[in-house]
Amino acid sequence: MSKKNNFGDWLRLERLKKRLSQRDLALKIKELGGKGHHQSIGRYEKGQSQPTIKTIQWIEKALNCKFNPTDDIVSPNMSNKDSRLEELSREEKELLLKLLLEDRDRDRQTIEEQKAEIAELKARLDTPTSNKKKHQQN
Structure with a gap:
């Protein structure tokens, strides 16, 4: 991980400290009135996406702690991570x-x-139009 993903590393660390899954955290954010989805949490942690300031505030509220961008959360080398x-x-x-x-x-x-959802949708799309009309009439 690089210093560039400081927020993602902080998020993962704090979430794990609280023994929350990504899904649990997303649900907690929703319960508080924010918008949360476990896939977004995963993208933030991996550095694939950056949250808005408002989203960061909801995450902080759900985790009951503040993100400080100046904190050195990411270890500069692997041996330091190993020692942690x-x-x-x-x-x-x-x-x-x-x-x-x-x-x-x-x-x-x-x-x-x-x-599975994609396969089901493809199957529906591949169904001939005449079969769809028969289905609708029944």
Whole structure:
């Protein structure tokens, strides 16, 4: 990760500290009155998308903490990241792994759901017009 994704790194760190999945955080933002979607949270964390200031404020409210762009969240080299991981207790490491795997599984599930929806829509589009009219008459 690079310094350029300071917000994404902060977001992921704070979300995991609170033991929230991306989906849980998105729901919490919605409950507070903001607009939240777990796929957007994932894009922010990966640095693929940048949130608006208003979105950052909703995220801060949901996480009950403030983002400070001057914080050095990202380690400059891998050995520093490794040492930060080594400082975690076994329980914290297991929790982190569990949360990462849950996020991965949710992403896979979402992708499979989207593929199924696309296949269903394609099947509907491929249905001859005459069959559609018969369906509508029944």
